[in-house]
Structures are given as C-alpha cells and as structure tokens.
Amino acid sequence: MKKADAAARVRELRERIRAADHAYYVLDQPVLADAEYDRLMHELQAFEAEHPELVTADSPTQRVSGAPSERFERVVHREPMLSLGNVQSDDELHEFDARVRRLLGLPEGEAVGYVVEPKLDGLAVELVYRDGAFAGGSTRGDGVNGEDVTANLRVVGGLGANRGVPHALEGRPPPRVEVRGEVLLFKEHFEAMNRQLVRAGEEPFANPRNAAAGTLRQLDWRVTARRPLSFVAYEALVPGGDPWRTHWDKLEDLAGWGFETNAENRRCRGIGEVLAYRDRMAERRFELPYDTDGIVVKVDDLDWRRRLGAASKFPRWAVAFKYPPQEEATRIRRIWASVGRTGVLTPVVDFDPVRLSGAMVARATLHNEDEMRRKDILEGDWVLVRRAGEVIPEVVKPLPERRTGAERPFRFPAECPVCGARVVREEGEKVYRCTGAACPAQLVGRLCHFAQRRALDVEGLGEKLAAGLVERGQVKDFADLYAVPFEVWQQLFSRPRKEQDATAARELPEKSAQNMVAALERSRSTTLRRFLFALGIPQVGEATAATLARHFGDLARFMDADEEALLAVRDVGPETASEIRAWTQEPQNRRVVERLLAAGVRPEAEVVEARGPFAGKTVVLTGGLSAMSRDDAKAEIERRGGKVSGSVSRKTDLVVAGEEAGSKLEKARSLGVRVVGEEEFVRLLKE
Numbered sequence: 001m002k003k004a005d006a007a008a009r010v011r012e013l014r015e016r017i018r019a020a021d022h023a024y025y026v027l028d029q030p031v032l033a034d035a036e037y038d039r040l041m042h043e044l045q046a047f048e049a050e051h052p053e054l055v056t057a058d059s060p061t062q063r064v065s066g067a068p069s070e071r072f073e074r075v076v077h078r079e080p081m082l083s084l085g086n087v088q089s090d091d092e093l094h095e096f097d098a099r100v101r102r103l104l105g106l107p108e109g110e111a112v113g114y115v116v117e118p119k120l121d122g123l124a125v126e127l128v129y130r131d132g133a134f135a136g137g138s139t140r141g142d143g144v145n146g147e148d149v150t151a152n153l154r155v156v157g158g159l160g161a162n163r164g165v166p167h168a169l170e171g172r173p174p175p176r177v178e179v180r181g182e183v184l185l186f187k188e189h190f191e192a193m194n195r196q197l198v199r200a201g202e203e204p205f206a207n208p209r210n211a212a213a214g215t216l217r218q219l220d221w222r223v224t225a226r227r228p229l230s231f232v233a234y235e236a237l238v239p240g241g242d243p244w245r246t247h248w249d250k251l252e253d254l255a256g257w258g259f260e261t262n263a264e265n266r267r268c269r270g271i272g273e274v275l276a277y278r279d280r281m282a283e284r285r286f287e288l289p290y291d292t293d294g295i296v297v298k299v300d301d302l303d304w305r306r307r308l309g310a311a312s313k314f315p316r317w318a319v320a321f322k323y324p325p326q327e328e329a330t331r332i333r334r335i336w337a338s339v340g341r342t343g344v345l346t347p348v349v350d351f352d353p354v355r356l357s358g359a360m361v362a363r364a365t366l367h368n369e370d371e372m373r374r375k376d377i378l379e380g381d382w383v384l385v386r387r388a389g390e391v392i393p394e395v396v397k398p399l400p401e402r403r404t405g406a407e408r409p410f411r412f413p414a415e416c417p418v419c420g421a422r423v424v425r426e427e428g429e430k431v432y433r434c435t436g437a438a439c440p441a442q443l444v445g446r447l448c449h450f451a452q453r454r455a456l457d458v459e460g461l462g463e464k465l466a467a468g469l470v471e472r473g474q475v476k477d478f479a480d481l482y483a484v485p486f487e488v489w490q491q492l493f494s495r496p497r498k499e500q501d502a503t504a505a506r507e508l509p510e511k512s513a514q515n516m517v518a519a520l521e522r523s524r525s526t527t528l529r530r531f532l533f534a535l536g537i538p539q540v541g542e543a544t545a546a547t548l549a550r551h552f553g554d555l556a557r558f559m560d561a562d563e564e565a566l567l568a569v570r571d572v573g574p575e576t577a578s579e580i581r582a583w584t585q586e587p588q589n590r591r592v593v594e595r596l597l598a599a600g601v602r603p604e605a606e607v608v609e610a611r612g613p614f615a616g617k618t619v620v621l622t623g624g625l626s627a628m629s630r631d632d633a634k635a636e637i638e639r640r641g642g643k644v645s646g647s648v649s650r651k652t653d654l655v656v657a658g659e660e661a662g663s664k665l666e667k668a669r670s671l672g673v674r675v676v677g678e679e680e681f682v683r684l685l686k687e
C-alpha cells in the first residue's frame with residue numbers, strides 16, 4: 001500500500017477506535033463487538049509497525065483508553081493502573097513465555113511459575129485502605145487519572161451478593177494498601193435487573209459489563225446500593241514495596257483481609273500448564289456465574305515481576321489471552337422465507353440446535369439474498385454459527401469441505417408462501433417482496449401495527465385475534481375492523497383459551513366482545529400523528545408521523561402533498577418523500593383512508609402551543625415517573641409543541657429524569673444538558 005493510502009487508513013482506524021472507546025468507556029453504550037474492536041486495533045498496530053513515522057503520541061495504540069468523566073472528582077492513582085497486552089493464539093502465548101524467560105535470562109528447561117486467573121469482564125477499580133479502614137476508591141479512568149466513586153463503592157455488595165467492598169479489613173493489613181479488582185454483576189443479578197428495567201419502561205443494559213459500569217458511575221449512590229454489584233480482588237500495592245514474595249501469597253492475604261478472590265485462580269508451572277488451564281476455562285466459561293472474556297497470566301515471583309517491569313502501556317510480566325468469539329458447526333435443516341408486515345421476505349435458516357454462549361440456538365436470519373449468495377450458503381450445508389456480540393445468532397460461513405453434493409441453493413419462492421401472490425425483486429432492491437395487497441401475513445402484521453398502543457390504541461387487539469379475523473375473511477384492511485359484527489368478536493373470544501390474547505383470556509366471550517367494541521369506539525377519536533403512524537407507510541415511524549402531522553395539520557393536505565411539498569418537511573429526505581408519495585398515490589391506499597373516515601375515524605390535528613417551556617424543544621425522558629406513564633408524558637410534551645427523543649445528544653434541550661434514571665442522565669450531565677426531576681417537570685407542564 002502507498003504511504004498516502006496507509007496514512008489515510010491509519011487516520012480512519014484511529015477515528016473509529018476513538019469513537020468506539022468513547023461509546024464504551026464514557027457512555028457505557030458499546031458500538032462495536034469486542035472482536036471487531038480488537039481487529040481494528042490489530043490492523044492499526046500492524047500499520048504503525050510498518051510505517052513507524054505515522055505513530056503519534058495520541059494514537060490509541062499508545063495510551064490506555066477511557067478518559068475519566070468530568071462528572072466525578074479526579075483521583076490520581078499513586079501507581080498507574082496499566083492495562084494488559086492481548087494475545088489470541090497459542091503461538092503468541094509461547095512468545096510471551098519466551099520473552100519473559102529471555103528478559104530474566106533463565107536457563108533452558110527452567111519453567112516460569114505463573115498464576116492464572118479468569119479475566120473478569122467488569123470495571124477495574126482501586127480501593128485505598130488506611131489502617132484497615134476503607135478510605136476511598138476510584139475507577140481506572142485513563143490509567144493515570146480515575147474517577148472518585150467512593151460513595152458508590154461503599155455500597156458495593158450491600159445486598160449480600162458477595163462480600164463486596166469491605167469497610168474494614170480483618171487481620172493485620174499494612175498501614176496503607178491499595179487493593180485493585182473488578183466490580184461486576186453476576187449473570188443472574190444482571191438478568192433480574194434488566195427485567196426490572198424493562199418493566200419500568202427503561203432501556204435494558206446490553207451486557208453485565210455495561211450494567212456494572214453504568215451502576216458504579218451513578219451520581220446517586222442510592223441507585224448503586226439497590227443493585228447487586230460484586231467486587232473481586234486481584235491485586236494489592238503497598239507503598240515502599242511489596243511485603244510478599246509471590247503473587248499467590250498476595251491473593252491469600254487479600255482473602256484473609258476479607259476480600260472475595262476468584263476461586264478459579266490457579267498456580268501453573270510453565271506455559272504448558274497455562275495452555276491446559278486456558279482450554280479448561282474456555283470450555284467452562286459459560287457455566288461460571290459471571291462473564292469472562294479470557295484468562296490473565298501473571299508471573300508469580302514478585303522479584304521477577306519487578307525485574308521485568310512495564311513498557312509504556314502494558315506490564316511485561318502479565319498478558320491476557322482473549323477467547324475467540326465462540327463458533328460451532330451445525331447442519332442446516334431448512335431455509336425458508338418469512339413474510340413481514342411490509343411484505344419483505346427474509347431468509348430464515350433452521351439448523352440442528354447447538355449450544356452457543358450459554359444458550360441453545362437453532363435459527364438465524366440472513367439479511368437478504370445477496371448475503372446468502374455472498375456467503376455461499378446452501379440448504380443442507382454444514383455451517384459455522386455464532387452469536388454476534390454473543391447475542392444475535394448468525395451464520396458465519398459454510399464448510400464446503402463437508403459437502404456431499406446433496407446441498408441445494410435456496411431459491412426465493414415465486415409465490416408468497418402465505419398468500420400465493422407473486423413475489424418480486426425490483427431492480428435496485430435488495431429484497432424480495434410479496435405483492436399481495438391482501439396477504440394475510442402482511443395483513444396480520446399491519447393490523448397489529450395499526451392497533452398498537454402508540455398508534456390507534458385498540459386495547460386488546462393482538463396477534464391471535466388479528467389472525468382469527470384474517471383467517472375468517474372478516475378483515476381485508478384496517479377499515480374492515482370497524483365493521484366486524486358483534487357475534488364474530490364473541491366467536492373469536494370463545495376459542496380455546498390458549499389461542500386467545502392473554503389480556504382477554506379471563507373474561508366471558510360476551511364481555512370481551514363488548515370491551516372490544518368499546519375499544520374500537522374510543523380509537524375513532526384519535527390524533528393525526530397517531531393516524532399517520534398507524535397507516536404503516538414505509539419510512540414513516542412515530543417521529544416522522546409526528547413531524548408530518550405538525551407540518552400539514554390535516555389529513556387531506558398530507559394525502560395530496562407532492563414530493564416537493566414533502567421535502568419541505570423537517571427531517572424528510574428524498575427517499576422518504578418518494579416512499580410517502582408512492583403510498584399516498586396508490587388507489588388502494590386512498591380507498592382505505594377514505595373508508596376509515598367513513599367508518600367514523602376522526603384524526604384531529606393536535607393543538608400545538610407555540611409558546612411555553614416545551615415549544616420547539618427536544619426532550620428526553622429517562623427513568624420511571626410516578627404521576628404518569630411514559631406515553632402520557634410524551635403526549636403532554638408533544639401537545640405543548642415539544643419533540644420527544646429516545647437518546648441524549650447535544651441537540652437535546654431538556655432531560656426529564658425519573659426514578660432510577662441511568663446512562664441517559666449521565667450523558668445529559670456530561671454534555672451539560674438541562675436536567676429536571678419529576679416534580680419540576682410537572683410544574684413546567686402547568687406553566
């Protein structure tokens with residue numbers, strides 16, 4: 001590669017790594033899978049090795065990531081908290097061992113004693129103890145400066161999750177000792193906490209590490225106290241020199257002082273034993289009650305450790321072996337096309353169930369035909385599968401060497417598997433679509449979309465009922481919903497209980513039918529915003545629907561708007577404008593809208609007040625409100641001319657933080673966005 005090209009790629013890599021670092025360490029919202037991040041970092045390292053003249057002091061390869069946040073007091077670590085060099089192969093582990101031996105000048109045949117520990121996937125912290133009493137603690141931050149999170153650390157382990165952060169040490173600790181370790185959430189606690197967040201209408205955390213980091217970096221320690229964080233110790237430092245001969249002795253003292261140390265830690269003689277430990281742990285990692293992403297290998301003899309010292313960023317006496325993302329081989333049983341609400345056919349791959357990242361997986365979806373062709377995936381193939389980000393099942397690649405000749409390429413059906421209508425892939429399109437306007441699969445999806453709470457809010461109308469209506473030929477479009485005879489509702493509600501929607505299952509059929517009719521009646525008076533969203537126009541989500549409603553003010557003006565008029569709407573680009581125009585010009589769609597109006601549906605423009613504290617403002621809601629639901633709060637803000645957004649950015653004017661507000665509140669504080677609590681919010685609504 002030419003030098004100019006290399007320089008451009010290096011710049012690009014650094015930018016992507018910095019953005020990912022910021023998202024991970026400061027916002028606690030990762031944007032890259034670990035493996036992808038490591039790949040970028042390795043690529044950058046390779047470029048810099050080849051073109052040393054391109055290395056700069058601020059390159060991500062030259063420093064520890066994770067700038068400390070300005071929300072907390074800074075703490076300067078007495079000794080920097082280094083991070084670890086990463087290796088991923090046996091060869092690299094052997095190289096590490098060879099370097100240690102070379103630097104120490106060990107004779108051939110003398111094995112190095114190592115301590116091996118699971119690499120815990122949490123947040124590194126340092127705790128300072130004076131005369132055995134907890135005196136303060138901080139996050140790693142950028143390795144030199146950390147964040148003072150003393151108040152939060154004091155309540156780690158308070159729920160009896162494990163021993164947590166001891167307030168006073170047992171035994172006879174030195175007058176000052178700095179204890180380092182990992183704050184983390186056990187998987188079981190993480191799942192319980194996410195369930196609670198979802199119930200409260202909050203975003204769940206992506207993984208235990210983010211949950212632990214988000215919780216420890218709360219401004220209100222009471223929030224931290226309610227969550228079952230744990231602390232596991234793995235290092236101790238004493239000013240003036242270590243009183244221990246080996247790392248193992250140190251771990252024993254830590255346990256004796258009352259810290260939790262990892263029961264999986266082991267002593268190994270030579271790198272061979274390290275490899276065996278690594279293999280055992282890699283197999284068992286998903287059985288452990290906490291997340292691990294590798295193992296850490298440390299030279300046990302502390303004298304040797306001092307002699308080995310550290311390079312600018314990593315110690316030479318330790319290394320982390322990172323597990324590769326887990327992949328398993330399995331055989332594809334069947335590929336089929338699933339039809340969604342918009343008529344798009346998605347290839348679904350069913351394979352023999354395999355255990356991946358701790359769960360059984362038997363199905364993955366591919367984006368579209370191109371991905372399937374590019375990856376060369378055939379029905380009957382043996383394939384490697386994994387869970388992207390250890391979550392979403394994904395087919396990585398086929399294993400062509402295991403083909404028998406019986407494998408067949410999957411062809412998209414010419415006819416929709418649900419309604420039999422023609423399936424087409426238009427020129428320039430990536431996807432196949434069912435052209436059946438009355439396709440039951442599309443129709444059921446569209447009806448559910450139409451009836452959902454944030455659209456026309458027809459309470460009690462879920463997938464089972466919608467499918468029942470479509471199956472009986474009662475409903476061909478939204479407007480038909482308002483003409484379903486009472487007896488049909490009654491019949492649908494008398495079906496065996498397990499087939500009904502859960503909410504309706506407990507009532508008598510007649511009562512349920514009455515409720516449904518009443519819900520439909522209520523849905524007739526709605527807002528233009530909800531109505532436009534309910535129609536399911538491609539590209540028109542809730543936010544765009546709100547903007548369109550505000551802009552056009554009434555339905556007729558919207559239906560007749562040409563592309564130019566649509567382009568004049570804030571946030572509407574050429575693609576959306578052309579999709580909307582295509583939709584409103586389709587005679588079938590116009591007929592449905594007319595029939596909805598004829599059925600008595602009245603989409604009213606919302607009165608938007610041009611003045612007041614919310615007019616023209618972008619507001620983010622986070623945490624639970626006690627006086628109203630989140631949907632109601634949103635409606636109140638929008639009625640006052642405000643826009644509600646899901647994420648905090650520099651463009652946010654106001655954040656309303658309720659109970660247990662999490663990362664959004666932190667982000668607002670870090671960006672200096674105005675934050676109000678529920679009481680103040682209610683007062684502003686009254687203004």
Ligand code: IVH
Nearest residue numbers: 082083084117118119120123124234296315
């Ligand atoms: S030792 C210089 N031991 O890995 C020694 N670190 O990449 C560094 N980590 O910031 C710390 N488990 O967050 C050590 N058993 C373990 C660890 C561990 C996880 C993390 C820690 C550190 C990062 C270094």
